[in-house]
Amino acid sequence: MVNLKDRPVIIIGAGIVGLCCAYYLRKAGKQVLLVDKSLPGTGCSFGNSGAISENSITPIGMPGVMKQAPGMLINPESPLSVPVNYMMKAAPWLYEFVKSATLENVTKTAGIMASYLAGSTEQHTSILKEIGAFDLLQSGGQLHVYRTEESLNGDSLTWRLRSEHGLKCERVNRQQLLDLEPALSDRYHAGIFCPDQSWLADPYEYCKRLLIHLLENGCHFVHSELADIKKYSDGWKVSLNDGLVVYADNVIVCAGVTTRNIMERLGTKLPLISQRGYHVHTWSPDVKINRIIALSDRKAFVCPMGDSIRIGGTVEFQDPDYPPNDTRAMHLANHLAGALDGVNIQHSTRWMGNRPCSPDSIPLIGSPKEHPGLWYATGHGHLGLTGSANTGRLITESILSKRLAPQLAPLSVERFSA
Numbered sequence: 001m002v003n004l005k006d007r008p009v010i011i012i013g014a015g016i017v018g019l020c021c022a023y024y025l026r027k028a029g030k031q032v033l034l035v036d037k038s039l040p041g042t043g044c045s046f047g048n049s050g051a052i053s054e055n056s057i058t059p060i061g062m063p064g065v066m067k068q069a070p071g072m073l074i075n076p077e078s079p080l081s082v083p084v085n086y087m088m089k090a091a092p093w094l095y096e097f098v099k100s101a102t103l104e105n106v107t108k109t110a111g112i113m114a115s116y117l118a119g120s121t122e123q124h125t126s127i128l129k130e131i132g133a134f135d136l137l138q139s140g141g142q143l144h145v146y147r148t149e150e151s152l153n154g155d156s157l158t159w160r161l162r163s164e165h166g167l168k169c170e171r172v173n174r175q176q177l178l179d180l181e182p183a184l185s186d187r188y189h190a191g192i193f194c195p196d197q198s199w200l201a202d203p204y205e206y207c208k209r210l211l212i213h214l215l216e217n218g219c220h221f222v223h224s225e226l227a228d229i230k231k232y233s234d235g236w237k238v239s240l241n242d243g244l245v246v247y248a249d250n251v252i253v254c255a256g257v258t259t260r261n262i263m264e265r266l267g268t269k270l271p272l273i274s275q276r277g278y279h280v281h282t283w284s285p286d287v288k289i290n291r292i293i294a295l296s297d298r299k300a301f302v303c304p305m306g307d308s309i310r311i312g313g314t315v316e317f318q319d320p321d322y323p324p325n326d327t328r329a330m331h332l333a334n335h336l337a338g339a340l341d342g343v344n345i346q347h348s349t350r351w352m353g354n355r356p357c358s359p360d361s362i363p364l365i366g367s368p369k370e371h372p373g374l375w376y377a378t379g380h381g382h383l384g385l386t387g388s389a390n391t392g393r394l395i396t397e398s399i400l401s402k403r404l405a406p407q408l409a410p411l412s413v414e415r416f417s418a
Helices: 016-027 065-074 084-100 103-117 120-130 149-153 156-164 174-180 203-216 258-265 326-339 381-401 406-411
Strands: 009-012 032-036 137-139 142-146 170-173 190-194 198-200 220-223 226-232 235-240 245-248 250-253 273-282 292-295 300-305 308-317 348-357 364-366 374-378
Touching: 009 016, 009 235, 009 245, 016 032, 016 203, 016 374, 016 381, 084 103, 103 156, 103 381, 103 406, 120 137, 120 203, 120 381, 142 149, 142 174, 149 190, 170 174, 174 190, 198 203, 203 220, 226 258, 235 250, 250 258, 258 374, 273 326, 292 326, 300 326, 308 326, 326 348, 348 381, 364 381, 364 406, 374 381, 381 406
Parallel strands: 009 032, 009 250, 032 220, 142 292, 250 374
Antiparallel strands: 137 198, 142 190, 170 190, 226 235, 235 245, 273 308, 273 348, 292 300, 300 308, 364 374
16 A cells, blocks of 8 residues: 655656665655566566666767678677568667767767766765665775777877876786786786776666665565556546556656657657676685676676676667577676686576667666656666765756756657657
């Protein structure tokens, strides 16, 4: 039984983005109702790599991506997969993706993302301390490894833009790689070390503890599917499949890829697609790593999570409801074996999730002008965990002031019609 004294802010989607929205709204004294057809934090918030990458400001689509794409598409072990049966459906999104991959656009994106992500680590640290989850925060930096010096030089634009926007990083050679990570195989001979980056030992545990904190502090959660959202008088009427009807002044839709369908029914089209990511989690790895290791050639993150290790990555364009492609996960397991000497991949579990991604790698956050009080927050791609705290903080500021926070203006879907 949900007992609401006032009109709540209704949040559709209880992943880490929705949970952070609820956190900041409750701190501001707002009544909050979280709604999700799944249990909170069990989507991409469960299976991500745990990285808090405040300086990951460059997009996936960098200049020259079209030269690399054909080779990646014909390689069965490539981190990129676009099945033939999905090509036509993905074509409009891919067109915008290619259009965004110019030097001018990439430089602009880096500036927008730097502003949006600024202070992310500080915000997450504050939340972790307040909810009794500070033990989950790990330090030690990130190590980005490359097979050769030449391949590292090929990413010079990425590292230049990140450095210009404040990332502390240093170039390291093969011996320095081994000093940092003794188990690293001889596949990798060059790298970039970012000493100030952090990660979470268990991103799902973060969601669970945040949910408990929210429920203990007056937030409500309903485990149900959205049936309908309609404009009603001076607010919104939200109907759920279990028969519950709730009226609200503000509704935030942050339901991952599903946000696209919900918003389209209300007249707002979001250029959103699912980039399905996989992970393999080995529970008895027999080796130890000291920090996140990013495999540049595999586009995968190898992450220490307590006594276990998770490798996550790949970009698979496919319908969200299509069955997982276990071959993609098998490739990740093989990549892990090729990256760490002596790693045991026998005792492992596999997972697949639907990352909501925009063509230019900038999240989609805003409120349609014709629908005041209706908010969308999606398209975080590979940075859902990192960007969740600032998303919640900035949407809360916008609701309280009744105008869009300046940092969110460049994230509106309107940028695609400009």
